[in-house]
Amino acid sequence: MSKLFIKGNEAVIKGAVLAGCRAFYGYPITPASEIAEAAAKYFPQVGSTFLQGESEVASINMVYGAASAGQRAMTASSGPGISLKQEGISYSAGAELPLVVIDVMRGGPGLGNIAPEQGDYNQIVKGGGHGNYKLIVLAPNCAQEMCDLTMLAFELADRYRIPVVVLTDGFVGQMMEPVELPEPVTEFPQKTWIVDGTAKTSRNLISSIELEPEDLEKHNLKLQEKYKKISKAEVRYEEIQTDDAELILMGYGIVSRVLQSVVEEARSRGLRAGLLRPITLWPFPAKRIQELSGAAKLFFVSEMSNGQMVDDVRLALEGRRPTRFYGRMGGVVPTTGEILEQVKKIFHELRT
Amino acid sequence: MRKDILQKPKSFYDTFFRKPGANPQSTHYCPGCGHGVIHKLIAEAMDDFGIQERTIMISPVGCSVFAYYYFDCGNVQAAHGRAPAIATGLKRALPDSIVISYQGDGDLAGIGGNNILQAANRGENITVIFVNNAIYGMTGAQMAPTTLVGQKTTTTPLGRSVENEGYPLRMSELLATLKAPVYIERVAITDAKHVMQARKAIRKAIQNQIEGRGFSMVEALSPCPTGWGVTPCEAKKWVAEVMAEYFKLGVYKDKNGTPQNGESPPPGAKREIVTTKKEILALLGAKEEATDHKFTQLQAGENYQNPRIKIAGFGGQGVLLLGRLLSEAAMLSDYHTTWLPSYGPEMRGGTAHCHVNISNKRIGSPLVSEADVLFAMNLPSLDKFENEVRKGGVIFVNSSLIQRRVKRKDVEAVYVPATGIADNLGQTKSANMVMLGAYAGYTGLLSLKSILAAAESVVKRKEFKKVNEKAIKTGMEFVRNRKVKRSESVVELH
Ligand SMILES: Cc1ncc(C[n+]2csc(CCOP(=O)(O)OP(=O)(O)O)c2C)c(N)n1
Numbered sequence: 001m002s003k004l005f006i007k008g009n010e011a012v013i014k015g016a017v018l019a020g021c022r023a024f025y026g027y028p029i030t031p032a033s034e035i036a037e038a039a040a041k042y043f044p045q046v047g048s049t050f051l052q053g054e055s056e057v058a059s060i061n062m063v064y065g066a067a068s069a070g071q072r073a074m075t076a077s078s079g080p081g082i083s084l085k086q087e088g089i090s091y092s093a094g095a096e097l098p099l100v101v102i103d104v105m106r107g108g109p110g111l112g113n114i115a116p117e118q119g120d121y122n123q124i125v126k127g128g129g130h131g132n133y134k135l136i137v138l139a140p141n142c143a144q145e146m147c148d149l150t151m152l153a154f155e156l157a158d159r160y161r162i163p164v165v166v167l168t169d170g171f172v173g174q175m176m177e178p179v180e181l182p183e184p185v186t187e188f189p190q191k192t193w194i195v196d197g198t199a200k201t202s203r204n205l206i207s208s209i210e211l212e213p214e215d216l217e218k219h220n221l222k223l224q225e226k227y228k229k230i231s232k233a234e235v236r237y238e239e240i241q242t243d244d245a246e247l248i249l250m251g252y253g254i255v256s257r258v259l260q261s262v263v264e265e266a267r268s269r270g271l272r273a274g275l276l277r278p279i280t281l282w283p284f285p286a287k288r289i290q291e292l293s294g295a296a297k298l299f300f301v302s303e304m305s306n307g308q309m310v311d312d313v314r315l316a317l318e319g320r321r322p323t324r325f326y327g328r329m330g331g332v333v334p335t336t337g338e339i340l341e342q343v344k345k346i347f348h349e350l351r352t
Numbered sequence: 353m354r355k356d357i358l359q360k361p362k363s364f365y366d367t368f369f370r371k372p373g374a375n376p377q378s379t380h381y382c383p384g385c386g387h388g389v390i391h392k393l394i395a396e397a398m399d400d401f402g403i404q405e406r407t408i409m410i411s412p413v414g415c416s417v418f419a420y421y422y423f424d425c426g427n428v429q430a431a432h433g434r435a436p437a438i439a440t441g442l443k444r445a446l447p448d449s450i451v452i453s454y455q456g457d458g459d460l461a462g463i464g465g466n467n468i469l470q471a472a473n474r475g476e477n478i479t480v481i482f483v484n485n486a487i488y489g490m491t492g493a494q495m496a497p498t499t500l501v502g503q504k505t506t507t508t509p510l511g512r513s514v515e516n517e518g519y520p521l522r523m524s525e526l527l528a529t530l531k532a533p534v535y536i537e538r539v540a541i542t543d544a545k546h547v548m549q550a551r552k553a554i555r556k557a558i559q560n561q562i563e564g565r566g567f568s569m570v571e572a573l574s575p576c577p578t579g580w581g582v583t584p585c586e587a588k589k590w591v592a593e594v595m596a597e598y599f600k601l602g603v604y605k606d607k608n609g610t611p612q613n614g615e616s617p618p619p620g621a622k623r624e625i626v627t628t629k630k631e632i633l634a635l636l637g638a639k640e641e642a643t644d645h646k647f648t649q650l651q652a653g654e655n656y657q658n659p660r661i662k663i664a665g666f667g668g669q670g671v672l673l674l675g676r677l678l679s680e681a682a683m684l685s686d687y688h689t690t691w692l693p694s695y696g697p698e699m700r701g702g703t704a705h706c707h708v709n710i711s712n713k714r715i716g717s718p719l720v721s722e723a724d725v726l727f728a729m730n731l732p733s734l735d736k737f738e739n740e741v742r743k744g745g746v747i748f749v750n751s752s753l754i755q756r757r758v759k760r761k762d763v764e765a766v767y768v769p770a771t772g773i774a775d776n777l778g779q780t781k782s783a784n785m786v787m788l789g790a791y792a793g794y795t796g797l798l799s800l801k802s803i804l805a806a807a808e809s810v811v812k813r814k815e816f817k818k819v820n821e822k823a824i825k826t827g828m829e830f831v832r833n834r835k836v837k838r839s840e841s842v843v844e845l846h
């Protein structure tokens with residue numbers, strides 16, 4: 001198949017079409033709007049629904065309805081809109097609805113700006129909505145992965161009956177790169193739990209309410225069981241030159257691309273640095289971090305935030321090795337050069 | 353109560369198996385509550401229309417959150433106020449189902465005000481049953497948007513005051529101002545006569561949906577003896593005498609038979625729908641591997657390999673397009689490549705820039721902080737980025753618009769009067785294409801063929817094809833001819 005040169009945001013929708021997504025409900029926001037625009041263009045042409053809802057609150061609930069009916073359904077937004085979707089996300093987690101949410105992060109808090117940031121990590125990975133729930137969180141760092149991980153998101157959502165978030169940033173969304181389209185998905189899982197207006201499903205109920213504390217606890221325990229299963233089976237990450245690394249660099253999304261360049265530069269100077277990039281932010285590659293902490297002396301985490309993922313790295317390390325954090329905020333993307341300086345300093349310290 | 357159970361419609365469960373507690377035969381509603389009556393009217397309609405199995409009942413947040421205890425059909429529970437949005441998602445997925453959005457006044461007129469307004473305005477083919485009891489029943493009798501002026505609630509202990517809380521919202525009147533809804537009526541759950549009228553209205557609202565006619569809503573003024581702190585009898589009386597005084601009963605909208613005013617909505621655009629794997633891939637732009645779209649990589653000088661490129665100018669100079677074509681040509685020549693635009697307000701300020709990487713290896717950071725190549729299409733761009741070029745890098749200067757020379761002595765400066773050349777070709781806008789040609793000619797990294805193919809795939813408008821091609825070639829020849837005579841300082845190598 002030939003390659004297409006497209007934006008990450010457009011790749012999301014191409015992936016969604018290929019994954020058999022039947023409905024998109026969204027609300028415009030920079031830097032995620034191209035996702036809705038591409039959906040408006042392609043979805044009707046394959047017989048799927050596209051509708052611009054009156055707000056993010058409405059959109060996520062429309063997706064809730066579509067997912068209840070058994071459709072593969074999605075929405076997309078950025079920070080301020082994601083905050084509004086949290087109600088619907090919590091309800092969906094409680095009702096165990098498979099659906100896909102794309103978050104193309106921008107600068108915050110508040111209206112912030114439209115430059116790329118990674119300040120939504122906590123509200124997505126730690127749960128910005130109420131209750132004891134988890135979401136599968138996928139973190140693409142290139143246009144190809146925007147397509148591929150969106151497709152995977154639908155697979156995982158259906159497999160586990162869970163909302164899946166593709167968490168990315170303004171740069172990955174706006175950047176154009178070559179993308180090779182995978183084959184369209186043609187086989188879909190049978191869903192017996194849905195409510196689709198037929199006799200077969202007319203005794204089904206989609207709901208997140210359990211009035212009796214014991215019942216709600218039971219439901220929560222069932223959810224935790226499911227999360228445990230996912231933690232075991234679905235951890236994904238990428239490693240670059242970690243085998244002999246003294247220093248492990250960690251970052252996701254666009255930052256991981258910068259860190260990849262930093263590793264190359266460091267290696268060309270004889271500094272043994274390696275990159276561990278989580279592709280699933282939840283489940284988090286904690287076990288892999290622990291394994292690497294045998295040989296590596298220090299973990300360096302960079303994020304375009306005040307340091308959110310770094311907490312998970314520290315939890316995984318349980319004090320085995322020290323960590324360093326380097327963050328930029330407000331939409332400033334760290335350059336290869338500035339991180340290389342940090343890395344050089346760390347190696348200098350390690351040597352003395 | 354006993355009598356009710358004997359007459360239970362088929363569309364109710366025989367025993368309410370989802371209901372916790374000791375009494376799975378009776379409802380959870382208070383004695384004298386309107387919800388139970390309204391439920392029964394809906395269930396009877398479901399029976400009579402034979403739609404039980406294809407009905408999907410949406411239970412809201414409010415006293416009727418447990419509607420799913422009773423209705424023997426598909427049930428979906430909604431977040432507070434969101435039932436119309438969920439109904440939209442359901443109905444659009446399942447046009448043959450019958451979707452009923454059952455909502456209280458806090459739910460519909462308060463927290464979900466915009467959701468109902470927009471669903472009604474879109475004319476969703478759903479049935480809304482709006483239970484107006486002028487209070488928040490479930491949470492303990494707080495004020496609702498429909499609470500009457502002077503009415504005491506737990507959050508208006510002295511009675512609702514206009515100064516503080518404004519007037520009660522009349523939702524039926526409000527929604528009836530919209531064009532799309534087909535039927536809106538307000539009824540009251542009081543005496544037998546009014547209940548019969550409510551029964552008729554509910555049936556009509558469901559019938560409309562069965563016939564695919566569009567959005568219908570029945571607002572039922574409904575007694576809440578518990579919330580109001582009165583007996584069931586007094587509650588009914590209050591509905592009839594006080595509530596119905598402010599919330600006048602009647603039909604607010606009925607597009608009977610033909611669309612209102614003989615108006616039919618303008619038809620939307622019709623589209624062909626593709627379904628096969630092959631068609632879908634083609635729709636998304638995938639082409640089967642075409643050999644003529646793969647171009648051999650040229651052997652560029654070492655200084656020009658794997659370039660990190662920054663392109664800058666003012667809006668309208670086609671700076672982003674220049675970058676895209678570089679990337680696209682690189683992709684067609686099997687290089688790794690990235691293109692990162694400036695986006696948003698920055699662009700509105702009148703300047704634009706983009707970052708392009710072309711490499712034999714997988715590309716790390718797409719952000720170009722230290723550039724190997726800079727395209728300065730105007731003076732501010734040269735001023736801003738000259739110092740970000742690496743030692744030994746190349747700066748392409750649009751010398752038609754930039755009078756000064758490059759200050760750095762440790763870079764290669766290529767002066768191309770791109771705007772002038774483009775003017776001579778009769779298309780000022782193609783200065784970016786001239787630069788593109790100059791870059792290819794000077795660095796030898798990308799073949800003319802690959803660039804022309806890139807231009808053809810990106811620039812869709814046919815009328816530009818010829819002039820772009822000419823501009824690219826002219827730019828290429830310009831640097832080639834000058835290269836031989838470097839001493840003429842068209843190309844300066846310091
Ligand atoms: C987001 C949110 N806010 C508040 C509540 C609490 N709450 C539950 S029911 C209700 C009021 C419902 O009133 P109404 O819609 O009039 O229905 P009724 O109980 O009177 O039938 C409120 C505020 C909630 N569940 N969710």
Ligand code: SF4
Binds near residue numbers: 385490578
């Ligand atoms: S509180 Fe009011 S609305 Fe709720 S069940 Fe009791 S009477 Fe009905």
